[in-house]
Amino acid sequence: MEQGLHCQMGLTDGEYRRILELLGREPNRLELGMFSVMWSEHCSYKSSRRVLEKFPTQGPQVLQGPGENAGVVDIGGGWAVSFKIESHNHPSAIEPYQGAATGVGGIIRDIFSMGARPVALLNSLRFGSLESARVRYLVEGVVAGIGGYGNCVGIPTVGGEACFYPTYAGNPLVNAMCVGILPASSITRGTARGEGNAVMLAGARTGRDGLHGVTFASEELDEQSEEQRPAVQVGDPFTEKLLIESCLEVMERGLVVGVQDLGGAGLTCAASEMSSRAGGGMRLNLDRVHCREEDMDPYEIMLSESQERMLLVVEPAKEQQVREVFERWGLEINSIGEVVSGGMLELFMRGEKMACFPAKMLCEAAPSYDPPFEEPPWFRELKAEHPAELPVPGNLEEAFLKLMASPNIASKEWIFRQYDQQVRTCTAGLPGGDAAVIRLREVEPKGLALSVDGNSRYTYLDPYKGGMIAVVEAARNVAVTGARPLAITNCLNFGSPTRAHVFWQFRQAVEGMSRACEALGTPVTGGNVSFYNETSGEAIFPTPVVGMVGLLEDVRLHCPMGWRQDGELVCLVGDLAGSLAGSEFLHVYHGKLAGELLQPDLERARNLHLFLLEAIGEGLLSSAHDLSDGGLAVALAESSIAGGRGVELELLLPEGARVDELLFGEAQSRVVMSLAQEKEAALKEKAGRYGLPLHRLGITGGDVFSLKTDDRFSIRLSLHKLIHTWEEVLPWYMNRRAL
Amino acid sequence: MKFGVLVFPGSNCDLDAYHLVRDVLEKPVKYIWHGEKKLDGCDCIILPGGFTYGDYLRPGAIASFSPVMEPLKEFALRGGLVLGICNGFQVLVESGLLPGALYRNLHLQFRCSSTHIKVENAGLPFTNLMRPGQLLRMPVAHGDGNYYCDSDTLEELFRHNRVVFRYASPAGETDQPSNPNGSLANIAGICSEGGNVLGMMPHPERAAEALLGSEDGRLVFQSILAHWGEK
Numbered sequence: 022m023e024q025g026l027h028c029q030m031g032l033t034d035g036e037y038r039r040i041l042e043l044l045g046r047e048p049n050r051l052e053l054g055m056f057s058v059m060w061s062e063h064c065s066y067k068s069s070r071r072v073l074e075k076f077p078t079q080g081p082q083v084l085q086g087p088g089e090n091a092g093v094v095d096i097g098g099g100w101a102v103s104f105k106i107e108s109h110n111h112p113s114a115i116e117p118y119q120g121a122a123t124g125v126g127g128i129i130r131d132i133f134s135m136g137a138r139p140v141a142l143l144n145s146l147r148f149g150s151l152e153s154a155r156v157r158y159l160v161e162g163v164v165a166g167i168g169g170y171g172n173c174v175g176i177p178t179v180g181g182e183a184c185f186y187p188t189y190a191g192n193p194l195v196n197a198m199c200v201g202i203l204p205a206s207s208i209t210r211g212t213a214r215g216e217g218n219a220v221m222l223a224g225a226r227t228g229r230d231g232l233h234g235v236t237f238a239s240e241e242l243d244e245q246s247e248e249q250r251p252a253v254q255v256g257d258p259f260t261e262k263l264l265i266e267s268c269l270e271v272m273e274r275g276l277v278v279g280v281q282d283l284g285g286a287g288l289t290c291a292a293s294e295m296s297s298r299a300g301g302g303m304r305l306n307l308d309r310v311h312c313r314e315e316d317m318d319p320y321e322i323m324l325s326e327s328q329e330r331m332l333l334v335v336e337p338a339k340e341q342q343v344r345e346v347f348e349r350w351g352l353e354i355n356s357i358g359e360v361v362s363g364g365m366l367e368l369f370m371r372g373e374k375m376a377c378f379p380a381k382m383l384c385e386a387a388p389s390y391d392p393p394f395e396e397p398p399w400f401r402e403l404k405a406e407h408p409a410e411l412p413v414p415g416n417l418e419e420a421f422l423k424l425m426a427s428p429n430i431a432s433k434e435w436i437f438r439q440y441d442q443q444v445r446t447c448t449a450g451l452p453g454g455d456a457a458v459i460r461l462r463e464v465e466p467k468g469l470a471l472s473v474d475g476n477s478r479y480t481y482l483d484p485y486k487g488g489m490i491a492v493v494e495a496a497r498n499v500a501v502t503g504a505r506p507l508a509i510t511n512c513l514n515f516g517s518p519t520r521a522h523v524f525w526q527f528r529q530a531v532e533g534m535s536r537a538c539e540a541l542g543t544p545v546t547g548g549n550v551s552f553y554n555e556t557s558g559e560a561i562f563p564t565p566v567v568g569m570v571g572l573l574e575d576v577r578l579h580c581p582m583g584w585r586q587d588g589e590l591v592c593l594v595g596d597l598a599g600s601l602a603g604s605e606f607l608h609v610y611h612g613k614l615a616g617e618l619l620q621p622d623l624e625r626a627r628n629l630h631l632f633l634l635e636a637i638g639e640g641l642l643s644s645a646h647d648l649s650d651g652g653l654a655v656a657l658a659e660s661s662i663a664g665g666r667g668v669e670l671e672l673l674l675p676e677g678a679r680v681d682e683l684l685f686g687e688a689q690s691r692v693v694m695s696l697a698q699e700k701e702a703a704l705k706e707k708a709g710r711y712g713l714p715l716h717r718l719g720i721t722g723g724d725v726f727s728l729k730t731d732d733r734f735s736i737r738l739s740l741h742k743l744i745h746t747w748e749e750v751l752p753w754y755m756n757r758r759a760l
Numbered sequence: 761m762k763f764g765v766l767v768f769p770g771s772n773c774d775l776d777a778y779h780l781v782r783d784v785l786e787k788p789v790k791y792i793w794h795g796e797k798k799l800d801g802c803d804c805i806i807l808p809g810g811f812t813y814g815d816y817l818r819p820g821a822i823a824s825f826s827p828v829m830e831p832l833k834e835f836a837l838r839g840g841l842v843l844g845i846c847n848g849f850q851v852l853v854e855s856g857l858l859p860g861a862l863y864r865n866l867h868l869q870f871r872c873s874s875t876h877i878k879v880e881n882a883g884l885p886f887t888n889l890m891r892p893g894q895l896l897r898m899p900v901a902h903g904d905g906n907y908y909c910d911s912d913t914l915e916e917l918f919r920h921n922r923v924v925f926r927y928a929s930p931a932g933e934t935d936q937p938s939n940p941n942g943s944l945a946n947i948a949g950i951c952s953e954g955g956n957v958l959g960m961m962p963h964p965e966r967a968a969e970a971l972l973g974s975e976d977g978r979l980v981f982q983s984i985l986a987h988w989g990e991k
Contacts, residue, residue, distance in 0.1 A: 168870050172901070173811040175772025259770050259814025351769055439870050441901045443966045444809070446776040451973075460971060462779065577971060 026050070030057035031236040036388055043382050051320045051368070052376045055383060058286035058324055059293060062552055063235040065387035068518035069550045072528055075535045076545040082507055083544055090134040090211050090281060092546020093203070094508045096572050098464040101205040103137035106145070106198035106473065106512045106568040108551035112234070112253040113195040114242055117162025121195050122170040122256040126328055128199040129174060130282030133265050134331070136209035136272045137201025140445060141459050142171050144181040144197045145473040145512070145566045146436075149190025151428055151754040156185075159193050160436075161755065167197070168439040173258035174265065178440035179448050180457030182473055185428045186608075188481075191556030192242055196512040196549075198473055198568040202463055209272050211281035213295035213303060213334045216362045218278055220303055221340070222288070223347050223354040224264045224330040228313035230254045231326025235285040241517055241555040260329040260352070267350040268331055276339045276346075283330040289323045289383070291332040293366055296380035302365040303380070305358035319368060319375045334360060394528055395521035403482055406615035408601035413681050417735045420610050421654055422746055424685060427609045430651050431750035449576055453663070455498040455647045456569075460576040468576025470504035472569045476650070477562035478614055482603045484526040484563050486618045488533030491567045493626045493689050494649060496541050499571025500630040501645040501692055502579045503637030506541060510568040511548040516560025518552045526563040534565060540623035541630070543569065580637045582646035583663025587722035589643055589695045591660075591668060592704065593653065594629065594713050598678035599686025605650040606685035621689040628711040629690045636707055641700050648691035654684040654728060654736065656693050657718070658743055661726050664695075667740050670719035670728045680730055695721055761988045763789040764802030766832075766848075768823045773809035773845065773965065780965045781806075785981055787990075794826040804841040804984055805832060807848025809901070809963060819862065819904045820850030829855050841885055841984060842957040846902055849949070849959030858950055858959045859917070860909030865902070866942025872901040874973075875940055877948045877962055878928040881921045884951060885987035886958045886980050895932055896925075896976035898967035900940050900948075905961040907943035907950070917950055925949035925960055 027037040030053060040048055040056050048056065062068060078086040084101055085093035091105035109124025125142060132139045144167055149156040171178045176199070213220065231254040271277050279299070281291045288310070296302050307322050317325075335343050340356060347354040361367070366383070368376040414420035424430060437452040449468060450458030456472040474495035480487030496506040511534065516523040538545055548568075554561045573579055584591075601607050602616025636642050644664065648656040653672070661668050674683055696704060701717075708715040726743050728736040763781045767774045774791065781789035792799060799805060812823035823829075829851075836842050836857055844852040852858045865871055879887055879894045890896070909917070917923050925948040929938045934946040941961070949960030964977030 165869070172870055172872075172903075173770070173772075173814060175810060257814070259811065259816065262770055262772065262811070262814075438873050441870070441872050443872070443899055443901065443963070443972070444772055444776065446779060446966050446969070446972060449971050449973075 027053060027057065030054060031061060032057050036060060039388060043386055044378055049376065051323060052378065054320050054324055055289045055376065058233065058235050058289055059383035060387050061235045064286050064290055066550060067388050068390050068392050068552065070389050071391060072531050075531055077535060077539050078544050078546065080508065080542065080544040083546060084205060085208055085546065087545065087547045090131045092510060093135060093208055094546060094570065095205055096467060098467065099205055100464045101203055102200060102469065102570055103132050103135040103203060104198065104200040104510055104568065104570055105131050105547045106196055106510045106566065107549040108512050108514060109195045109197065110192060110514065110551050110554055111237060111242060113163055114192055115246055116253040117159045118166035119253055119255050121163040121166030123254045123328055124195050124197045125167055125170040126256045126258065126261050127284045128197045129176065129261065130284065130331065132199045132201035133268055134209065134211060134280045134282050135203065136207055137203035138269060139176045139199050139201040139265065140447065141200040141457065141471060142176050142178040142197065143457065143471055143473045143568065144178065145475060146181065146183040147189040147194035147564060148185050150187050151185055153190060156190060157755060163193065163195055164436050164439050170256055170258045172441040174262045175444050177442050177444050177448055179442055179459060180452050180471055180473065183433055183436055186477065186562065188562045192554045192561055194514050194564060196566050198510065200469065200471060200570065202461060209277065209280050211295050212279040212299040213301055213360045214278050214299045215336065215360055217337065218360040219335045219337055219340050219356045220305060220358040220360060221333045221335055221343065221354055222310055222330060222357045223333060224352055225257060225260050225327055226311050226313040226353065227322055227325045228327045229317065229321055229325060232321060232324050234326040241553050243557055254326050254328050256328050263350040263352050264329055264331060267347045267352055270346050271343050276343050277333050277335050279334040281332050283332060285326065287323065287325045293380045293383040295332065295334065296366060297384040300364065302361045302363055303358055304361050304367040307368060307370040309355050309357040311353050311355055319370045392518050392524045393521045394525040396525055397522035403615045404617045408607050408613065408616045409679060411611055413679055414610060417680065417684065421736050424606055424609055424651050424655060425658060425747045426750050427605060428750055429605055430655055432748045433751065435751035435755055450502060450579060454582050455501045456571065458502055458576065458579045466575045466577055468573035468579060470499035470502040470571035470573055472498035473566055474498060475564055475566035477564040478603045478608065479618055480530055480565060481562040481614065482616065483618045484529035485533040486621060488530035488565055489537040489621050490689060491565050492534050492537035492541065493621050495567040495569035496543060496630060497647045499569050500633045501647050502573065503634065504571030504573045505634055506543045506569055506571045506630060508546050508570055509538060509543050510546060512566045513550045514554050514561065514564040514566065515552055516555045520560065523560050530563055530565045537623060541627055578637065578640065580642055580645045583644055583660055584666050584668065584695050584721040585643040585664060587666060589721045590698045590701055591670065591693065591695050591718045591721060593691060593693050593716045593718055594708055595691030596688055596714060597675050597716055598682045599652050599688035601682055601686055604652065604685060604687045606652065606681065619688050625690045629692065629713060632707060632711040632713055633692065636704065641696055641704055643695045643697065645692055645694045648693065652685040652687050657728065658726060660693055661740060662744050662747060666721055667723040667725045668719055668721050672718060672728065672730045674731050683730065761787055761803045761985060761990050762801060763787060764792045764799055764805045765789060766794060766805060766807050766828060767791050768794040768812040768826060770812045770814055771808050771810040776965045777806045777808045780968055780981065784968055785985065792828060794828050796828050797831060799831050799835055803988065804843065805835065807844040807851050809846030809848060812847055812851060819847060820854040823851045824855035833857065836957050839954060839956050843886065844959040845963055845965065846961055849961055850904065852957065852959045857957050858952060859913050860907055862904050863906040863908050864904050865906050870903040871940050872899065873940060874899050875962055876928050876930055876938065877925040878932060878934060880923045880926055884924065884955045884958065886983050887924060889979050889983045889986055893932065895928060896979065897974045898962045898964055898977045900962050902961055905941040905943060907947040909944065914944060922951050923947055924951050924958060
């Protein structure tokens with residue numbers, strides 16, 4: 022064995038010794054390569070696994086929890102929803118278009134692997150400051166890549182979020198979520214059961230692209246990362262579309278035993294995981310793998326991450342039927358081996374045995390670590406700062422406009438207009454709202470409300486509270502449409518787990534998210550951890566992103582965020598003033614990120630969601646909109662913009678609060694709503710029953726956004742000016758030529 | 761009246777057109793695979809949107825050589841009703857059933873947004889329930905909708921009332937800001953000489969139910985039914 026080959030492949034000396042022990046011999050190059058990719062952080066979750074065990078994963082609605090290609094929850098009426106979010110950060114940092122596109126392709130395959138018809142895509146994006154030409158190049162490429170792939174496969178991109186902070190300048194985050202629907206009784210799983218069953222490889226040809234992609238994803242980015250460009254795969258959405266149709270057809274017809282997509286670690290991962298789940302093994306003949314080039318060796322075949330490929334386990338009697346379906350769709354499919362008992366993974370090429378060891382060694386025997394963790398010094402330092410000691414802005418209107426023009430708050434239309442949002446004609450709530458709303462034609466009149474959310478300012482200041490808030494806010498996003506939050510998937514984007522401060526953040530965030538998931542009854546059904554998000558030794562802000570699925574019993578009753586009529590009452594449910602700690606206002610106006618976050622009240626959050634479900638279900642509300650970045654003033658402005666009508670507001674400054682805390686302070690469990698005036702009494706009664714404060718703020722109408730506090734005109738702007746300020750930000754940046 | 765929806769590899773609005781006919785119009789409809797050699801007695805053929813053959817080479821270019829295009833051409837020549845939406849329009853142009861070309865959008869981006877289109881010809885099987893000058897709101901979603909033809913063809917299109925829809929402002933002005941893709945003369949849809957083949961970039965099937973935000977698109981299909989003497 023070549024000295025140090027395992028190091029080049031990303032394995033530690035200790036891990037190499039463990040492989041020697043497990044095998045009882047030296048591995049050959051192919052075997053070592055297979056261990057290295059499967060034992061990479063990306064595939065094995067070796068640093069995170071023990072922490073992730075804290076997540077609540079049970080619930081009456083959960084049909085499939087973590088451990089499969091994607092989670093599945095029951096939505097009643099015999100139907101279920103499969104969903105998952107996954108990162109493609111490192112590839113997107115190097116090759117933004119293909120990196121983002123293949124991220125979308127990968128998550129779609131996870132969903133239809135379960136037998137679900139993909140019906141919606143969402144994404145969560147983080148970039149550096151738009152002042153940088155490099156960042157604008159990344160934004161342009163990532164957005165085009167997401168659109169290029171999703172538009173072509175015919176799955177609408179219905180929602181998402183995008184934030185811009187300098188911490189992401191060298192390491193953008195691209196998290197893609199896919200949602201699919203399937204009959205609750207026919208979940209397909211990634212298992213290789215049944216000795217003698219055929220193992221079939223379908224879809225694109227295997228090429229030399231993406232070798233060691235997962236190893237690359239498990240390292241920090243640095244100046245040399247550009248050279249890793251060949252580790253990024255190239256997507257072909259047209260093949261994916263054909264693969265969706267043919268796979269769903271063979272699954273619907275009950276022709277397959279198990280299915281798994283080939284993603285990170287390619288055939289190695291699919292073959293070993295499917296075997297391991299079934300407690301069996303596979304004998305594969307690599308000569309039968311359809312390759313793009315002629316002289317590919319077993320190492321390249323087993324480690325290739327070529328896109329748009331699926332591994333299927335099929336009973337011999339059904340092999341021909343399966344073959345016919347794929348061929349009708351113009352796809353190649355080959356039987357490359359068979360399922361064997363005894364649990365061994367045996368690989369042959371040109372009649373020679375190339376590798377042979379138990380499949381479980383790659384999966385269950387992977388190392389698991391408890392990395393050291395330590396509270397970082399800045400945690401207490403930042404907490405000790407008091408933003409409320411900073412001066413109140415002299416000109417509130419100017420401060421407000423500055424906030425509306427922050428790229429984090431401004432319209433994201435420049436992004437989502439590049440995505441097909443409506444193919445499948447099921448999108449009832451378009452991007453730009455709190456949550457996307459889709460109808461489910463299969464089980465009318467039900468619908469889904471979908472949201473992705475994460476606030477890294479909060480998680481940086483306090484990962485525990487920030488983790489909680491990510492869940493609470495995502496749940497609120499779906500609750501304001503009238504949906505019941507069902508379950509979450511998450512993507513945990515962090516720096517290197519070998520840094521004690523990063524690992525502390527990771528543990529704290531998982532802890533906080535778990536607490537919130539328990540309190541809200543929204544278990545975790547799957548997700549993805551992305552470590553090593555660093556550039557040149559600097560970790561990103563810890564960024565857990567939550568993908569929430571909410572169920573609407575009647576999609577026709579979903580509640581929009583904009584004012585719908587003139588002359589309606591505007592109310593706030595929740596606390597009037599928020600906190601400046603970690604607020605977007607503090608970041609934009611004072612250029613600071615500091616303070617101690619308010620403790621989210623989980624009991625109140627639960628009550629608020631129940632209150633919304635009831636109030637919207639009974640038709641009490643005309644609109645409802647969640648308060649988040651920018652606080653009350655921004656939420657009110659957003660409802661005006663979305664509704665295309667003005668509003669007259671009069672806010673009473675609560676005792677002990679500052680006017681900037683009232684207007685721009687942030688806190689959880691707050692919602693602005695509009696309703697017909699005669700419904701006020703009913704709303705009051707309901708809010709009282711759930712123990713929620715209710716404040717009357719004003720009346721909708723006209724074409725002026727007017728917000729008064731304590732007899733002083735604070736903000737008075739034409740709707741036109743407000744919309745223009747908010748709309749023009751992203752186009753203005755993105756139309757600037759690269760300098 | 762029986763509808764057929766063509767399915768090419770990469771079509772992705774086939775389901776939407778099918779759903780519209782079956783569930784909204786409540787009329788018989790069937791999918792027709794691109795490899796078929798006959799149209800099976802359908803009275804109106806819809807070429808749906810999508811990315812046939814991944815838009816490789818040019819949008820619609822490869823699909824225009826599909827076996828089903830032969831019976832489709834005969835059907836169109838005999839006066840059969842053919843509606844091409846988005847990629848379907850691109851296939852019609854590539855196959856020569858409609859003149860001109862659909863270039864890459866002028867701003868080079870895919871664009872999905874709500875547009876207003878102005879009815880220029882209300883005397884067609886597809887528009888007979890509309891008023892001339894009427895504004896319809898429906899979405900576009902394409903990367904290659906920038907209609908182009910030479911000046912003689914353009915003159916011919918206008919002279920014979922073959923420009924059916926043009927992008928307009930909510931006030932009805934066919935101005936530049938209302939044009940989502942840079943198309944010549946704000947053209948959103950054109951028809952064949954006989955008026956029985958319509959190609960349009962906006963998606964009427966996406967604007968045919970209140971839940972989806974607009975019902976204006978339904979007028980296209982209701983006109984087809986009215987033309988056929990059904991309702």
